[in-house]
Amino acid sequence: MTATYKAFQAIAPGKLRAMDLPIAEPPPGHVRVRVEACGVCHSDALTVEGGFPGLTYPRVPGHEAIGKIDALGSGVEPWRVGQRVGIGFLGGHCGICSRCRRGDFVNCERQPMSGVHTDGGYAEVMIAKANALAAIPDDLSPVDAAPLLCAGLTTFNALRKSKARAGDLVAIQGIGGLGHLAIQYAMRMGFKVAAIARGAEKRDLAWKLGAHHYIDSKLQDPSAELQALGGARVILATAANSQSMSALVGGLSPQGEMIVAGAGGDEPIGISAIPLIFGERSIAGTLTGHSIDSEDTLAFSTLHGIRAMVETLPLAQAPEAYRRMMNNEARFRVVLAPSSRRFALNSSSTEPPMSLKTLASQFVELCRQGKNFDAMHALYAPDIVSVEASGEETAGKKPVIHKSEVWQANNAVAGEYVRGPYFNGPNQFAVHFSFEVTPKATGQRITLEEVGVYTVENGKITREQFFYDGER
Numbered sequence: 001m002t003a004t005y006k007a008f009q010a011i012a013p014g015k016l017r018a019m020d021l022p023i024a025e026p027p028p029g030h031v032r033v034r035v036e037a038c039g040v041c042h043s044d045a046l047t048v049e050g051g052f053p054g055l056t057y058p059r060v061p062g063h064e065a066i067g068k069i070d071a072l073g074s075g076v077e078p079w080r081v082g083q084r085v086g087i088g089f090l091g092g093h094c095g096i097c098s099r100c101r102r103g104d105f106v107n108c109e110r111q112p113m114s115g116v117h118t119d120g121g122y123a124e125v126m127i128a129k130a131n132a133l134a135a136i137p138d139d140l141s142p143v144d145a146a147p148l149l150c151a152g153l154t155t156f157n158a159l160r161k162s163k164a165r166a167g168d169l170v171a172i173q174g175i176g177g178l179g180h181l182a183i184q185y186a187m188r189m190g191f192k193v194a195a196i197a198r199g200a201e202k203r204d205l206a207w208k209l210g211a212h213h214y215i216d217s218k219l220q221d222p223s224a225e226l227q228a229l230g231g232a233r234v235i236l237a238t239a240a241n242s243q244s245m246s247a248l249v250g251g252l253s254p255q256g257e258m259i260v261a262g263a264g265g266d267e268p269i270g271i272s273a274i275p276l277i278f279g280e281r282s283i284a285g286t287l288t289g290h291s292i293d294s295e296d297t298l299a300f301s302t303l304h305g306i307r308a309m310v311e312t313l314p315l316a317q318a319p320e321a322y323r324r325m326m327n328n329e330a331r332f333r334v335v336l337a338p339s340s341r342r343f344a345l346n347s348s349s350t351e352p353p354m355s356l357k358t359l360a361s362q363f364v365e366l367c368r369q370g371k372n373f374d375a376m377h378a379l380y381a382p383d384i385v386s387v388e389a390s391g392e393e394t395a396g397k398k399p400v401i402h403k404s405e406v407w408q409a410n411n412a413v414a415g416e417y418v419r420g421p422y423f424n425g426p427n428q429f430a431v432h433f434s435f436e437v438t439p440k441a442t443g444q445r446i447t448l449e450e451v452g453v454y455t456v457e458n459g460k461i462t463r464e465q466f467f468y469d470g471e472r
């Protein structure tokens with residue numbers, strides 16, 4: 001029996017198909033990675049919808065992939081088997097073209113794009129060029145790290161390379177996958193941040209993310225508003241909408257620059273020559289960054305607690321994840337977690353009752369606080385409290401530590417992540433936990449994934465069921 005792995009291939013415009021593909025050995029200079037998480041990015045449309053130069057079907061999309069190395073090709077240094085790495089959009093520079101010889105690896109003339117020219121992360125396994133790898137810090141979960149490799153890297157790198165200096169007005173156009181990270185980075189870099197989006201409902205979110213000003217482009221003229229604030233030194237345009245970018249140039253200060261990060265919309269960006277000449281304003285594009293830029297992005301994100309807001313779906317639901325992203329339904333990044341395939345969260349089509357929503361969000365909040373195990377269990381019906389509160393369990397060969405044990409064991413918890421609630425129906429919700437623990441028995445840090453599915457009656461949790469993944 002040949003070993004195979006599951007993957008989703010784009011086979012025709014708009015079509016993704018599940019496939020079992022044979023596991024291959026990595027060629028020289030490459031590594032093979034067991035994918036733990038992969039973000040779903042708007043640029044995946046370059047592959048799925050077709051049309052990117054050099055693209056041939058079938059092709060596995062995905063360029064926000066995190067996983068552990070499980071095989072090394074020859075000549076790969078300093079990477080080692082078992083190390084957690086990430087692979088972003090740029091698939092590894094060639095080292096010999098004229099751009100590479102000038103140290104401009106991002107613009108290498110022969111660089112494959114992950115998930116476009118080579119198979120990407122909508123899969124359990126992927127092969128990547130070693131010089132495209134970014135090391136992933138231990139205190140970042142795979143699901144959290146994934147979106148930072150493209151949405152995070154793109155915005156972080158654009159802002160730090162820009163002309164803006166501490167205290168300058170920086171505008172972020174669009175609060176989506178890229179924009180909601182850009183606001184957090186811009187604020188932490190010390191800029192005065194104006195967020196621009198359509199509609200009043202984004203205002204609270206903009207403030208929560210750290211924006212100092214919110215401009216509702218439905219009601220206000222963003223250029224005039226930016227000028228009223230003194231003019232933007234930098235506008236980072238993240239929404240894939242050429243028309244709304246055209247309307248922003250007038251908001252730049254003299255010497256200001258608009259940086260285009262959101263690709264999409266076939267329409268050209270229309271710009272009058274006058275504001276460019278009088279005021280020496282400029283407009284430029286930005287292309288993610290190199291693997292070391294990825295590591296800088298991750299380090300800065302960890303330092304300042306910057307995370308993408310994500311929804312997780314198992315790999316088996318890749319077509320649904322892609323659809324949510326394309327229809328702007330994702331809040332704000334969908335991440336595929338192949339190892340979570342043993343559970344399926346049904347997104348409920350009907351609105352859950354308010355009582356369920358209240359209980360679920362209360363529960364999730366208590367879980368996030370982590371240590372408040374007793375308070376959390378007060379939400380349970382009396383007969384269920386004792387059921388799951390007992391120590392260590394073993395699922396097959398994999399060590400599984402129940403969260404009560406994790407929380408009670410001193411020094412065991414390295415980090416803990418809680419996502420959800422996801423509603424499975426009128427009386428059920430699910431919560432996705434991932435955390436890193438160091439079991440006393442082995443002393444070795446491992447990542448655990450678990451999904452709790454909770455059934456609710458009369459405002460109490462009457463049943464909980466856990467789906468585990470042990471060491472990944």
Ligand SMILES: [Zn+2]
Binds near residue numbers: 041043151
């Ligand atoms: Zn991307």
Ligand SMILES: [Zn+2]
Binds near residue numbers: 093110
């Ligand atoms: Zn090159």
